[in-house]
Amino acid sequence: MDVFKLLTRSAKASHTTPRQTLPSSGEASNPQLFGYTAEQEGQPNLQLGRKRKREEDSVKEAITIPKELDFFGEAFHHKNDGAQVGKNQGSRGANGNSQDGESTQDKYGAGKRMVEGLVERLSEDECKRVLRIHKLKITVLEDFHTEKEKDLIGKKSKKRKKTEEKLQGPPAKKAKSQLYPQPLTAFEQLRSRYAISKRLAENLEAQGYTVPTEVQLGGLPLLLGARDAQVGDQQNGEGNGYGKQGQDLDLLAVAPTGSGKTVTFLVPVLNALIGEIKSSTREMDGATGIGPRAIIIAPTKELAAQIANESRKLTLGTTVKTALMKKGMEVVDRSGEEMTNNHAEDERRNDTSEEDDHSVNELKATGSTRKERRKRKQAEIVKAAILVATPLALLNVLKKHSGETTPLPTVRYLILDEADVLLDPLFRDQTLSIWNACTHPSLRVSLWSATMGSNIEELAISTINNRWHSLVSSYPVPLPPRVPLIRLVVGLKDSAIPNVTHKLVYAATEQGKLLALRQLLHPTSMPSIDTTPTLRPPFLIFTQTIPRAMALHSELLYDIPPEAGGSARIAVLHAGLPSMARDSVMTRFRRGEVWVLITTDLLARGVDFRGLNGVVNYDVPNSAAAYVHRVGRTGRAGREGGVAVTLYTTEDIPYIKNVANVIRASEKLQGKAEGDAKKWLLDALPTPSKRDRQKLKQRGVEARRPGKAADAKTKARTRISTKSGWEKRMENNRRGAIAGSRMRKKVNEEGVKGGGSESEFEGFAD
Incomplete structure (x- = not known):
């Protein structure tokens, strides 16, 4: 008996690498990023600090809230009088089972309580508690004044204003009104509380939506309506109006990446459109003619295609259709304009010469007429209720004929996904025109x-106000009252998700970055006591420009051996590729055929890769917001184990503090005292000026821009490739020949064929 083997059985740990939880392992049991554990259930004030207590005290002060947003006022209770249903009717949940007289409790204390067929509402204190636990803050942004109040404010003279300032001092900052709507604690409440379409509820259940994320917990009640629907009437699609039409408000939502924003803005719009089609309210609200009812704008084709795909899943079996904007589509019915243009064309053709007569005779000989030719050239009109498009594609269609933007009178819902990019100078004019x-x-x-x-x-x-004033001055009939603008914030604004491990790696030079990247592709298999998660494929690599992405792809093309799939396992994606090639790369990456995808910021926003294990910032992001969106491609929907690695060189030192501050804020959300962004590092890094930040956001690091290097020495220092393509190809062939020779020798000696190991991933073999 081996005594040493017996002793090692009782040792603390063996020399094996512990199994790592990866985002690609499967669905997370709880997609929520914030909340509290079972040990904290009886301690609701455990996470309250002094600042939070001061905020609560300020909220208790009397703040004027619009009547339509006062969820706990007298008007609300009056609305719910007489809404109870007889016991003999009972109620049915999303699964169709009877829940009459049933009373259950979830972790919030009142999530599924049923009283005589109605879902009992949480009290105001309970709502505040749930929203505070999930780090949700809902605020009324816009300051509402009546027209008379605005006129009185505008008529004050400058002298009077100065006198008032001297007597009263500087004006105090006005506290914004905070709202505490009923939180959505389970997706099945969408049917019982808000009376959404039965088919829509079934599609949500089929897609596996059970536990709402934070943005869904607070956003869906706002957009679907703040008041309970009558359970007795939900079978025939009727109710008190709020469950069917939704709450009249404009919303500005800030939530972490991968938190389910797409479903949050799709469900209310789809439910409203299904209700409008059933009740034939298309002509009742003044929206006549052919055209989309809802427009969703996204900055990239990939994100637009993803939104359209999610919408089609949720509208399966309904009459609501979704269309993705493509070339050759027509949004507005231009039959009247085309008739006028055709009439003018006919008049012009009547005054033609013999050359035109010859062309007409030629058309007659081929059996083609002008009418048939115009019919072939006429674009297809979008008949779908929901249109998903990029701003430039949609604006080109609206300006195709007259050069001026054609109005869209049928659009009732406008959704801007990744709104900070759409309203950035790059897309701002296009978005505002739409x-x-x-x-x-x-x-x-x-x-x-x-x-x-x-x-x-x-x-x-300002855009909402200007548009409203222009409508008031030009609309022939009185307009309905204005709606409030609400801001919903989940967690901390402009912060990375807390379930991702961040790493900052100083590589000094471009050659150092290549070495660090190859070490990520070929990690050591030696036992280590380091418990930090390591990067595993599949993962994304982000570069600053398209030429750098192509150069890095050429450099790494032969780093994966044929036994692991070879060069087919690595791909590059950028805006310079044709649409078909981009779609092909995306499909292969989602199927798992591509393990390493090199790209630009084209895939930094919105695109959902649920099984992505990590992100590598080969080039430092242009801003803190760009870093938040890049690393948000991993760790989506509450998945743990994602890794974000940022490589930086000497040229990046003046700008890396923006990234380090975001990492530090994320580590604080995780509860880490000190992670990768240590205090000494933050103190040592220089703080970039506002001008430097703007310049970096617009142009990136100057040394990496193509053709901007000062001399040949600088070009060599910032160049990714170290060898020519011919040298790398010959080296790869030589390596393959040696590997084949070894394999043949092994087969001849042992008589067995080499096979792949089933052990945990330890890097690509060399």
Whole structure:
């Protein structure tokens, strides 16, 4: 008996690498990023600090809230009088089982309580507690004044204003009104409380939506309506109006990446459109003619295609259709314009010469007429209720004929996904042109992103106000009352998700970054006591420019041996590729055929890769917001184990503090005292000026821009490739020949064929 083997059985740990939980392992049991554990259930004030207590005390002060948003006022209770249903009717949940007289409790204390067929509402204190636990803050952004109040404020003279300032001092900062709607603690409440479409509820259940994330917990009650629907009437689609039509408000939502924002803005719109089609309210609200009812704008084709795909899943079996904007589509019915243009063309053709007569005779000989040719050239009109598009593609269609933006009177819902990019100078003019083209008086706008600066909020408020004033002056009939603009914030604004491990690696030079990246591709298999998660494929690699992405792809093309799949396991994706090639790469990556995908910021926003294990920032992001969105491709929907590695060189040192601050904020959310962004590092890094940050955001690091290097020495230092393509190809062939020779020798000597190991991934073999 081996005594040493017996002793090692009782040792603390063996020299084996512990199994790591990866995002690709499967669905997370709880997609929520914030909350509390079972040990904290009886301690609701455990996470309250002094600042939070001061905020609660300030909330208790009397704040004027609009009547339509006062969820606990007398008007609300009056609305719910007489809404109870007889015991003999009972109620049915999302699964169709009778729940009459049943009373259960979830972890919030009142999630599924049923009283005589109605879901009992949480009290105001319970709502505050649930929203505070999940780090949700809902605020009324826009300051409402009546027209008379605005006129009185505008008529004050400058002298009077100065006198008032001297007597009263500087004006105090006005506290914004906070809202505490009923939180959505389970997706099955969508049917019982808000009376959404039965088919829509079944599609949500089929897609596996059971536990709502934070943005769904607070956003869906706001958009679907704050009041309970009558359970007795939900079978025939009727109710008190709020469950069917939703709450009249504009929303600005800031939530972490991968938190379910797409479902949050899709469900209310789909439910409203299903209800409108059933009740034939298309002509009742003044929206006549052919055209989409809802428009969703996304900055990239990949994100637009993803949103359209999710919408089609949720509308399966309903009459609501979703269309993705493509070339050759027509959004507005231009039959009247085309008739006028055709008439003018006919008059012009009547005055033609013999050359034109010859062309007409040629058309007659081929059996083709002008009418048939115009019919072939006429674009297909979008008949879908929901249109998903990028801003440039949609604007080109709206300006195709006259050069001016054609109005969209049928659009009732406008959704801006990744709104901070759409309202950035790159897309701002295009987005605002589409926004102002939506001339429906009851247009509802919602803006969604993981990062939202104060300048975007101010731009949204000013755009809403300017559009409203222009409608008031031009609309022939009185318009309905204005709706409030609400801001929903989950967690900390502009912060990375807390379930991802962040790493900052100083590589000094471009050659050092290549060495560090190859070490990630070929990690050591030696036992280590380090418990830090390591990077496992599949993962993304982000570069600053398209040429750098192509150069890095060429450099790493032969790093994966044929036994592991060879060069087919690595791919590059950027805006310079044709649409078909981009779609092919995305499909292969989602199927698992591609393990390493090199890309630019094209895939940094919105695209959902649920099984992505990590992200490598080969080049430092242009801003803190870009870093938040890049690392948000992993760790989605509450999945643990994602890794984000950022490589930086000497040229990046003036700008890396923005990334380090985001990492530090994320580590604080995780509860880490000190992680990868240590205090000495933050103190040592220089703070970039505002001008430097703006320049970096617009142009990136100057040394890495193509053709911007000062001399040949700088070009050599910032170049990714170290060998020519011919040298790398010959080296790869030589390596393959040696590996084949060894394999043949092994087969001849042992008589067995080599096979792959079933052990845990330890890097690609050399």
